[in-house]
Amino acid sequence: MMELHYALWQNIPFACIILPLASAAFTSVMKPRLARWWAMAVLTIVTVLSGVISAQYLLGAESYVFPMGHYYAPIGNEIRAGALEALTALFFSIIMLLSLMGGMKKLDEHIDGNKQNLYYVILLLLTAALMAQVYTNDLFTSYVFLEIMTLAACALIAIRKRGRTLVAATRYMIMNLIGSGLFLLGIVILYDLTGHLLMESIRGQVAQIAATGEYAQPLTVVIALFVIGLAIKSALFPFHTWVPDAYGYSTPTSQAVLSSLVSKGYIFLLVKIMYRVIGVDVIAATGIDDVLFVFAIAGMIMGSLSALRQNDVRRMIAFSSVAQIGYIYLGMAMGTEAGMMAAMFHLFSHAVCKSMLFLAAGGLADASGNSKLFRDLRGAGYRSPIAGVAFTIGALSMVGFPFLGGFVSKLNLALAGIALSPVKASIVLVTLAISTMFNTMYFLRTVITLYRKPLDGASYPVEKGQRGFCFNAALVLLALINITLGIFSQTVVNMITAGLGMFG
């Protein structure tokens, strides 16, 4: 076969995977302080590299396939990069870096001093797994890194030694093992049907199978296994029971990373499977996207309703995640290019927003005697000004205030919904309206609480030196990204559309 030549920047995807993976091994023997700066440096490098590759696609580069070890398809293992992969990698690495920066102060408090380097091992492993998930072109490789992601996420929860986090980590693992078991069975049956593991080769075979209609039932089973497995892992509505404990009681960096990156990694894999492995038309023919549509609608409403009932701000944000995951799945279930674009945009805007909300909530709770209950949070916006402003921006973005990321994603979802059949269109619009109303109720209630006078007789220990430079810088940067995403949304939308075009 012809030897291909690659430009230097085309090595970036592999570098983004191998760099965190290799440095995770070194970090395990470092002193905590060195490990921290090492992890920050590696994450910064990955972010810069992802920025370079995104810039290449912004300038109109073509998607390409990188055969690992120069074994060409259909035998070898491949990495594939396109506009959407590059953009996703950029968002994931920026959020990972800023979440670490924002929660660094709390790590000292929540984790034993001599075990802190292990936290950075986990974080780097998670980065490597996310990058591999984004770039891989091989279904079984994606399964292996999916399990690495699950184990890393479990450790992120359990590393804070409390009873609650232990139980939350166990429940998280049980649900996730069921999810990955179903996903693995799906891969195995699909491999049995097609004889391939590379995504493009499977796609060709699946198109043939679907055309002849010979193995219609096994194919439907495979699609159902993929969708349900990944829906469980990313906490779509009926499978969300592990979310509030897992997100609610871990340390702030873990909360931010779990809610905005881990679940999004699974969703991105499902998007890849829908477009590059099975094909959207084949999925639509089985009717499984209609099932997903119903789950998404139910999640948007039930998640918001549960969030409304909480009296702990972190559990409220966790339940709000359930509703927002419903939004993303709604876009994916529409089965149209516009719907998928809206889903991907919401994936980004929600990731940026949720990490900021979790970090800000941590800061606000610190300024209120370490309590996360609403009655203690009164006036916290004055005691911790930057966290208060960041929380307000995040809340407004979630509600869908113009000039912020959340507005554009809701607009895109509504526009994509109108193009559907009349019944579906009305369901989408009504649910969006109801869910937005609930969002407004619980988020603005929290913002108002933050700027009210404290209860009589409540006194709070004055914090010396606030939360440090890193925390403030992370929140300011996240808020800026949020606003940029709202104002320059067209660039992001164009890139997503170009990336989805490269998929097809």
Place this chain on the structure above:
Amino acid sequence: MDFLQNYVELAAMVLFGIGFTTLLLHKNMIKKIIGFSIMDNAIFLFLAAKGYIEGRTAPIVVDGVQTVEAYINPIPAGLVLTGIVVSVSVTAVMLSLTIRLYRRYHTLDIDEITALCRKEGEE
């Protein structure tokens, strides 16, 4: 008889069901982990059964090059090995979590542990 021809695959699916139900519904943590092992091994059994063709051997050339029909595809076996490694590490993590839970709550019943943990209160 199609049914009996694929008896290994059939057994694998039955085992998968048993493991899946045990992992999901059983209260005892150790039995949950056993269920997980059964579930994953059922998948590997399925993969191994699908990857083997009656009367062929592993693709190792012994007496000169034979025809392609003499060998089976080695990839399913490789996938099974990879899968076993993943499954073993997951089992190890689950067991270590169980040990920590048992040291703290002195029980293996996950419902009881949840109740005890709620009783401990916030934080």
